[in-house]
Amino acid sequence: MRHLPHMITRRLAKRISPTSLQFRLTVELIAIAVLGVSGVAIWAGWRMEQTLISVHKQNLEYIAARFPEQVELYREMGSVETGVKATIDKLSTPELLIWVRSPDGQILSRPSAINSSPPELMNGVVTTDVPAQPTVFRFGDRYVVLCGNPLSISGTPLGQVYILKDITEDQMRLNAGVHSLILSSIVAVVLLVIAISRRIRRALQPLQQMSQVASAVSADDLSGAKLELDRAPDEIVGLAQAFNEMLVRLSGSWDQQRQFVGNVSHELRTPLSVITGYLQSLLRRGDNLSPHQQQAVATASAEAERTIRMLEDLLDLARVDSGNLHFRLTPILLNTLVMEVAQMSQKVSNRQIDLFVTNEDVMVCADQDRLQQVLINLVDNAIKYSEPDQAVDLVLEKTEQQAAIHVRDRGVGIALAHQQRIFERFYRVDESMTRSRDGTGLGLAIAKSLIEGMDGRITLRSKLGEGSLFTITLPLWKPQA
Template identity: 50%
Template sequence: MQLIHRLWGVIRHVKQRHLDSSSLQFRLTVEIALLSILGLSSVAVWTSWKMQQLLITTHTQSVDYIATRFPRDVELYSEMLPLEAGLQKTINNVSVPGLAIWVKSTDGKKVLAESTETHSSFRATDELMSIAEMPLKPQVYQMGSRYLILYQGPVTVKGRLLGKVYMAQDVTAAQRQLISAVQGLAAVCTLATIFTMVAIALRIRRSLQPLQDMSQMAGAISADDLSKAKLQLRSAPSEVKALAQTFNMMLSRLSEAWEQQRQFVSNVSHELRTPLTVVLGYLQSILRRSTNLNAYQKEALETAAAEADRTVRLLQDLLDLARADSSYTHYHLEPVILADVVAELADMTEKFSDRLIRVEIREPVLAIVDRDRLKQVLINLIDNAVKYSDFDQPIELIVDYAQQQAIVQVCDQGVGIPLQDQSRIFERFYRVDEARARSAGGHGLGLAIVKTLVEGMGGSITVRSKLDEGSVFTLVLPTQAKPL
């Protein structure tokens, strides 16, 4: 019963894998199963053939012995009795149950003598006797639903041919027993094949389980986990353990390379930000103090100052990301009243952007966050909402509480984000529309920083958007208190 349950488990597993014919498990199972079926079938066929030959040999030896003895007995009895009486006497002496014997004249028209078995057991006597030629050596024939061993031979007395003797041994019962045994053997082989296939499938699945575990572990490793990631397979074969060890070495090299890249970005951002900040300061100072610049010179200096400012902000973003990746960003988590932070940022945005900012406090709640990091996150989101929506469209900020978590939503009625881009907008340097982002001053790092800071505080961020209808960014933040 347990084996049957395992079989159903294997079938369900195969269905879940959608019969992946290219998988190693499927190929090994099919190939070994085919070899098992071929081997068991060969054994079954050979056994059946051997049993058939044994049955034929047993009965044909008996008939052959009688056929060899028959002429000598006829010759012996013909010296003491008339011919037909001697033939009948011989037939009576050599007859055995299930064996029919009859003797015909040389012209084949007259039956000189026959056994009682011929009439009592063989209803097909006429059919048997109508056979013109029987084998000179005993052989098995099927006649209707019966199996017979047939034989014919000459009967001679003192060198004179008296006629031909015919013998028919009924082996139907033995043949049916043989067929039943063969059918039983086939059933046993079928069951053995099924159980063998199940055992093979389970064994292969168990043998390949370390590879599946390895695949799942490798798929769950992220860039942040490279330094800590390590594959440990205790019960795996030595080949898989060697593969896991090689994989661990590769992860170690990747971790080192990733750390070098982070360090390089951090160093470059830090080293370039300072001189560019100085350059930007000088450019802005020249623009403020110089009154003798012509229009062309002033435009050139303004362009240089704008690009320097954009580059400084880009380097600052890269530095923030590098610090977050290197775990150098420290979060001062404390209970914060979200309504106060949101209201403060809404007032500030209305003053500097002249945009209408609506604040809706559905549930006043305390969130466990870093106040400064939260402000940075909301400023980025509100800034995006302002950039990618029309001037007369309001920005809405919603504070709510659901499932023991604090919720902040930043909603706009702007251009929206295509569905195929919504899953990638939090990637670094990814921009939905390069031309639009360039004109708005974006460089594809703002939302990446937002996601990094939110997750660093133990929260999450999602987006829901439709083209030409706007976007809704939802922050889910941890909280230890019920709504106020």
């Protein structure tokens, strides 16, 4: 039972992150509650024990102080021994034992009840150095208050008077009360733990809602995202309002950025196409140009064409962001498409493309031109980042629910730190690991957008020095009955 708060704390730790505010507040308040309740219980138990012992001690001190007077009173009826015996018989009870011992250790007088006392009690008393002040002792299962004082009658020392009071029953009742107090404290701590954890979880629920909204917000739904909190504290309501205003500003900035990229890409494509045409015409008719001039014009033409390709990629991404990129989804046979891509890439690059196609017909509902664009891009990347003598594998597989197209190379590979960002726009792996600088850093971002637009997924597995594996998965086409 005493380990129950620790069990609850461990369960909370499993459900809540140890670094979260909810966990820290819960643990701190539980610790304060446990310390507070435990402190009160310990103090209450100690106070009860002190009250009980104090009463018995005062009783023994009173008896010890009046004992010589009682002996003097009863002495008038006879000898000193008669007075001592009469006083002991007068004051003794079943719980209170009094005896007198001479300086040489002989017991001068004692009550008859002492003979019926438990042997372990009397043996313990005999071997104990009895203090002058009443003190609590435990002998076996018995609790007693014991004291010993010198006894003198009319200035004549008679020895020591010992007073013992058995408080076992009172101590047992006290122990039972302390146990009940401990049990009540444990129950109170458990109830406090449950109440505190629930209250903190409820108080921090608006922050969890904010976290969920922030995690779900993407660039496509900034304008529609809004955090609405009911019956939240004023501080959290103010934070939610600031969060909503931030989303509005981000949405406006993102729309302006997309519009700017689309407009610039569209406006620059036409003049660059004109420049490329003039440069190519100059190369065809530039017989009077020197080799250095011809090389400069060829370089300018290649860079202009590369810039045009990048602008076209930017336009595609702008259409994706604005939702204006439309797909012509039709049932297509992937077996034929994959074979055409392999033949086309092998002919253009003069590199070996190993094709592995399942014997089953694999039908998917997709945009054939867009899917072909993605496959050509992946195969082209695999060729660029592998050695000339290394083949590229193009594999088509079919499962019960989906089709999978794998593009595998055995090139330099991609480090794990870069794999999470490889599909981001303009992100490129370290130039020292690449074989070509012709890319724009947009090809994989466009491929991801196109595949997701066709309800598919594109993933990457790679290892440095062993190559990369890009996988496209698309749901199988199921004709309607």
